[in-house]
Amino acid sequence: MQRTIFLINGPNLNLLGTRKVEVYGTTTLAELVAMVEAEAALHGFALTAVQSNHEGGLVDAIHAARAGGFGIVINPGAYSHTSVAIRDAIEGVALPTIEVHLSNIYAREPFRRHSFVSEVARGVITGLGPVGYLLAVRALATLGDVR
Numbered sequence: 001m002q003r004t005i006f007l008i009n010g011p012n013l014n015l016l017g018t019r020k021v022e023v024y025g026t027t028t029l030a031e032l033v034a035m036v037e038a039e040a041a042l043h044g045f046a047l048t049a050v051q052s053n054h055e056g057g058l059v060d061a062i063h064a065a066r067a068g069g070f071g072i073v074i075n076p077g078a079y080s081h082t083s084v085a086i087r088d089a090i091e092g093v094a095l096p097t098i099e100v101h102l103s104n105i106y107a108r109e110p111f112r113r114h115s116f117v118s119e120v121a122r123g124v125i126t127g128l129g130p131v132g133y134l135l136a137v138r139a140l141a142t143l144g145d146v147r
């Protein structure tokens, strides 16, 4: 059976490419998912992509990754900075998880500089736009080979 990477995007990321292009770029969520799917396929993985604007929906998506998930690439959006529930869900499923942010959260408002998710993530990529998601898939594939 093909191994699956779960791609999970949080609140407002469904608006990608439509507004705030100066911060988040012009790539739409559908285009981003297609790019990540292609990168996953290059490494022999299937991709399951979920986007939710709700904290509980994101917790459910993280739990769903337990069924056959090889690893998780997650952009928790604004919940990065507020959600102990998402942090605990990632810790609970114990799958290698790469946290991705399109923008550089350290170069923005002070409230974005702390992420509850980072302390349970295997790694964090921030500020590289959509490329960060592709590097996250590559990291999961490579770490999987190395362990």
Ligand code: CA2
Residues within 6 Å of the ligand: 011, 012, 013, 015, 016, 017, 018, 019, 020, 024, 075, 076, 077, 078, 079, 080, 100, 101, 102, 103, 104, 105, 112
């Ligand atoms: O840089 C990132 O990827 C963020 O996770 C994006 C979140 C933000 O709250 C985090 O601090 C950093 C916000 C995503 C909002 O996306 C939009 C896209 C287009 C139009 C409006 C919002």
